[in-house]
Amino acid sequence: MDASILGFLLLDGLQNGVIYGLLAIAMVLVFAVTRVILVPIGELLMFAPLSLVWLLEGKIPGTLWLALVLGLVWAGVARGRGALGPILGALGLSALFFLALFLKPLAYPAAVLLVVYLGVATYRVFFQPMREATVLSLLIMAVGLHVAYQGLGLVFFGPEQFRPEPLLRGEVVVGLSWQGVLVLLFALLSVLGLYAFFRFSLYGKALLAAAESRLGARLTGISPEEAGMVAFGIASLMAGLSGLLLAPLINAAYFMGFMLGLKGFVAAILGGLASYPVAFLGALLVGFFESFTSFFASAYKEALVFLLLVPALFYQSLKARAVEE
Amino acid sequence: MKRWLAVALALALSAWAQGTLKVGVVVSATGPAASLGIPERNTFLMLQELLDRQGGVAGRKVQFVILDDASDTTQAVRNTRRLVEEGVVAIVGTTTTPASLGMIPVVAEAKVPMISLAASKDIIYPVDAQRFWVFKTPQTEELMARAIVADMVARGVKTVGYIGFNDAYGEGWARFFEAEAKAKGLQVVASERYNRTDTSVTGQALRLIARRPDAILIGASGTPAVLPQRTLKERGYPGLIYQTHGVANPDFLRVGGQDVEGTLLPAGPILVAEQLPGTFPSKRVALDYIQRYEAKYGIGSYSTFGAHAWDAWLILRPALERALKKVDPDKDLSAFRAALRDEIEATKNLVATHGVFTFTKEDHLGLRFEDAAVMVRVEKGRWKLERTFR
Numbered sequence: 001m002d003a004s005i006l007g008f009l010l011l012d013g014l015q016n017g018v019i020y021g022l023l024a025i026a027m028v029l030v031f032a033v034t035r036v037i038l039v040p041i042g043e044l045l046m047f048a049p050l051s052l053v054w055l056l057e058g059k060i061p062g063t064l065w066l067a068l069v070l071g072l073v074w075a076g077v078a079r080g081r082g083a084l085g086p087i088l089g090a091l092g093l094s095a096l097f098f099l100a101l102f103l104k105p106l107a108y109p110a111a112v113l114l115v116v117y118l119g120v121a122t123y124r125v126f127f128q129p130m131r132e133a134t135v136l137s138l139l140i141m142a143v144g145l146h147v148a149y150q151g152l153g154l155v156f157f158g159p160e161q162f163r164p165e166p167l168l169r170g171e172v173v174v175g176l177s178w179q180g181v182l183v184l185l186f187a188l189l190s191v192l193g194l195y196a197f198f199r200f201s202l203y204g205k206a207l208l209a210a211a212e213s214r215l216g217a218r219l220t221g222i223s224p225e226e227a228g229m230v231a232f233g234i235a236s237l238m239a240g241l242s243g244l245l246l247a248p249l250i251n252a253a254y255f256m257g258f259m260l261g262l263k264g265f266v267a268a269i270l271g272g273l274a275s276y277p278v279a280f281l282g283a284l285l286v287g288f289f290e291s292f293t294s295f296f297a298s299a300y301k302e303a304l305v306f307l308l309l310v311p312a313l314f315y316q317s318l319k320a321r322a323v324e325e
Numbered sequence: 326m327k328r329w330l331a332v333a334l335a336l337a338l339s340a341w342a343q344g345t346l347k348v349g350v351v352v353s354a355t356g357p358a359a360s361l362g363i364p365e366r367n368t369f370l371m372l373q374e375l376l377d378r379q380g381g382v383a384g385r386k387v388q389f390v391i392l393d394d395a396s397d398t399t400q401a402v403r404n405t406r407r408l409v410e411e412g413v414v415a416i417v418g419t420t421t422t423p424a425s426l427g428m429i430p431v432v433a434e435a436k437v438p439m440i441s442l443a444a445s446k447d448i449i450y451p452v453d454a455q456r457f458w459v460f461k462t463p464q465t466e467e468l469m470a471r472a473i474v475a476d477m478v479a480r481g482v483k484t485v486g487y488i489g490f491n492d493a494y495g496e497g498w499a500r501f502f503e504a505e506a507k508a509k510g511l512q513v514v515a516s517e518r519y520n521r522t523d524t525s526v527t528g529q530a531l532r533l534i535a536r537r538p539d540a541i542l543i544g545a546s547g548t549p550a551v552l553p554q555r556t557l558k559e560r561g562y563p564g565l566i567y568q569t570h571g572v573a574n575p576d577f578l579r580v581g582g583q584d585v586e587g588t589l590l591p592a593g594p595i596l597v598a599e600q601l602p603g604t605f606p607s608k609r610v611a612l613d614y615i616q617r618y619e620a621k622y623g624i625g626s627y628s629t630f631g632a633h634a635w636d637a638w639l640i641l642r643p644a645l646e647r648a649l650k651k652v653d654p655d656k657d658l659s660a661f662r663a664a665l666r667d668e669i670e671a672t673k674n675l676v677a678t679h680g681v682f683t684f685t686k687e688d689h690l691g692l693r694f695e696d697a698a699v700m701v702r703v704e705k706g707r708w709k710l711e712r713t714f715r
Contacts, residue, residue: 005531005535008527008531008560009527009528009531012525012527012528015525016524016525154356154357158359158360159356159357159358159359159360159547160360160547160548160576160580161547161548161549161551161576161580162580163580163582175527175560246524249524250524250525250552251548251549251551251552251580253548253549255357255521255522256522256524258522259520259522259523259524260524290525290528291525291527291528292528293528294519294525294526294527294528294529295528295529295531295532296528296532298488298491298517298518298519298528298529298532299491299517299518301491301518301519301520301528302491302520
C-alpha cells in the first residue's frame with residue numbers, strides 16, 4: 001500500500017462517510033423529536049433520483065400516486081381546517097409534476113418536494129397516531145414501512161439500476177469528481193445550516209425544546225405534533241437532496257436505500273442517537289472503516305462494519321440504567 | 326357461424342375425451358429476477374397461442390399453467406406443490422437457482438419431471454435419487470468459465486484477478502473460474518468480493534490494480550455488474566475486463582454506456598444469432614425464435630433468458646409425443662410422468678436456441694461446450710460476436 005492508494009481510500013471513505021453522516025443526523029433529529037428510528041430514510045432517499053429519472057423520461061412516477069394516496073389519508077385524519085394543508089400540497093405537487101413533464105429543469109425540485117411531502121405524510125399518517133406508543137412499537141412500524149416502501153419502489157421502478165446524468169461533469173483531482181465535490185459541499189452546507197437553524201431560528205429552538213421534554217414543550221405552547229412534522233420534513237429534505245446528488249455516482253435502484261440507511265443508523269448509534277457531532281464523526285469513521293476493509297478484506301466488509309456496533313453498544317450499556325418498557 | 330360452432334364443439338369434445346395435457350410453469354415474473362422471468366413467461370404465453378392454433382401435441386390440447394414465484398423460494402415451492410396437485414405432467418422452472426433447488430425435493434417426492442431455467446450446476450449435478458427427475462437448459466457457470474479461460478489463454482493472458490458478488494452467484498463463479506484458470510496455467514493474483522447494494526468498490530478496485538493482472542473477471546449479474554467495471558476504468562486499469570453471461574441484457578448496456586465498451590463476455594449463441602456463421606448448428610432455430618418473439622412483443626425485445634424457456638419446450642415436446650405412444654396419461658398419470666422423464670433423458674442431438682442437447686444418465690444439462698458458448702464483445706453499445714469455440 002502506497003501513498004496514492006491511501007489517498008484514494010481516504011477520499012472514497014470521506015465521500016461515503018458524509019452521506020452516512022447526513023442520514024445519521026437526520027435520524028438523530030427525528031429520534032430526538034419523535035422517538036421514531038427512521039429506518040425508511042433510505043427509501044425516501046431512493047425515491048428522489050428514481051422519480052427524477054422517470055420525470056426526465058417523460059413518465060409520471062408511481063411515487064406521485066403513493067404521495068397522493070398518503071396525502072388523502074392525511075387530509076382524512078386531519079379533517080376540518082387541518083385538511084387544507086395536505087390538499088393544497090397534493091394539488092401543488094401534482095401541478096408541479098405535470099409541468100415538469102414539459103419543463104425538464106422542474107423535475108429536480110419536483111423530485112425533492114415529492115420526498116418531503118411523502119416524509120411528512122408518513123409521519124402524519126403512520127407515526128402521529130402512535131405518539132404514545134413505546135419506542136419498540138414505533139420501531140416495528142418503521143421497519144414495516146421500510147419493507148413496504150422498498151417493495152413499492154420495486155413495483156414503481158423495476159429491478160434494474162438507473163443512472164441520472166451528473167449535474168457537473170469531469171474530475172477535479174484524480175479520484176474526486178465534481179459531482180463528489182457537490183456532495184461534500186452539500187454535506188458541509190447542511191451541517192452549517194442545521195447548526196444555524198437550531199441556534200438562531202425560533203422553529204429550531206422549538207424543535208430542540210420538544211426534543212428535550214415533550215411535556216415541557218407543550219406547556220410553553222409548542223405543539224409536539226408540529227415539531228414531529230418539521231423534523232420529518234427536514235429529514236426527508238436531506239434524504240431527497242442526498243439521493244439526487246449521490247445517484248449519478250452510485251447508480252440508483254430500488255434496493256439502494258437500505259444499506260445507506262443502515263450505515264447511517266450505525267453512525268447514529270455510535271453517537272448514542274443523541275449527539276449530532278458524534279453521529280457525524282461516527283459516520284465518517286464508518287466511511288473510512290468501510291473503504292479500508294474493502295481494500296484489505298472485501299469478503300468480510302459488511303460483517304466488520306456492523307461489528308463496529310458492538311463496542312459502541314457495549315459502552316452505551318455501561319452508561320445506561322435499566323429501564324422497563 | 327353454425328358450422329364454426331360445431332367444429333369448436335367437436336374440438337372441445339375431443340379434448341374432453343382425450344384429456345388436456347397440463348404443463349406446469351413457474352417463473353419469477355415479479356421481484357428482483359423479473360427481468361429474467363418476464364421473457365420466460367412471455368415465451369410460454371406465445372407457445373400457448375401457437376399450440377392452440379396447431380391443436381396441441383399429438384392431437385391433445387396442451388395447457389400451460391403459469392405461476393409467478395415473485396423471485397421467492399417459498400413461493401416457488403408452494404407453486405410446485407399446487408401444480409403437482411393439479412395433475413401436471415411436467416414442470417418447467419423456475420428462473421432463479423435458490424428457488425429451483427428448493428423445488429427439487431418436491432418434484433422428486435411427487436415423481437414429476439422438471440426442467441429448470443436457472444444457471445447453477447448444483448441443480449442437476451450430481452444426478453442422485455432426487456435429481457433423477459431434474460433437467461435444465463441454461464449453461465452452467467462451469468461451462469461459461471471454461472469459455473472465459475479458453476479466451477484468456479488465446480489472448481496470451483498470464484495473470485488474472487477476480488471480483489464478484491459476495492453471495493452464491495459470486496462464490497459459484499469464483500469456485501469454477503479459479504479452478505479452471507489454475508488448470509489451464511493461469512495465475513489468480515487477487516480474488517475480491519462486493520455486495521449488489523454497494524455504493525463504492527474503490528478499495529477492491531485499488532487492490533486488484535495493485536496486483537497488475539492481465540485480465541479481470543467480474544462475477545456479477547445485471548446492472549450491479551457495472552459499478553466495478555466503471556471504478557476500474559476510472560482508476561486507470563489498462564487490462565482486459567471480462568463479465569459473465571449474467572449481464573447479457575439490454576439494461577447492462579443502458580446503465581454501463583461508455584464504461585462497458587470493449588467488455589468481453591461468454592454468452593449463449595442466441596445473443597448474437599444473426600452474426601453466427603451459417604454452419605453454426607443452433608443459428609436457424611435461434612433466428613426462428615427471435616423472429617416469433619419480436620413479432621409478438623416488438624423489435625429488440627427478445628433476450629437470452631426467454632430462449633431458455635423455448636429450449637425447455639423444444640426438449641419437452643418430442644418427449645411428450647414419444648411418451649404418449651407408450652402410456653395414456655388419463656389412465657395412469659404417475660406412469661406417464663415416469664415415462665416422460667425417461668423420454669426426456671433419451672433426448673439426443675436436439676438442436677435448440679442455445680446449443681445442442683444430448684442428455685445421459687449422468688448429464689442432465691446435456692449441452693456441448695462448443696455449441697453452447699460463444700465469446701461476445703461490447704462494441705458501440707451492441708453485442709458483437711468475438712469468437713466461437715467450434
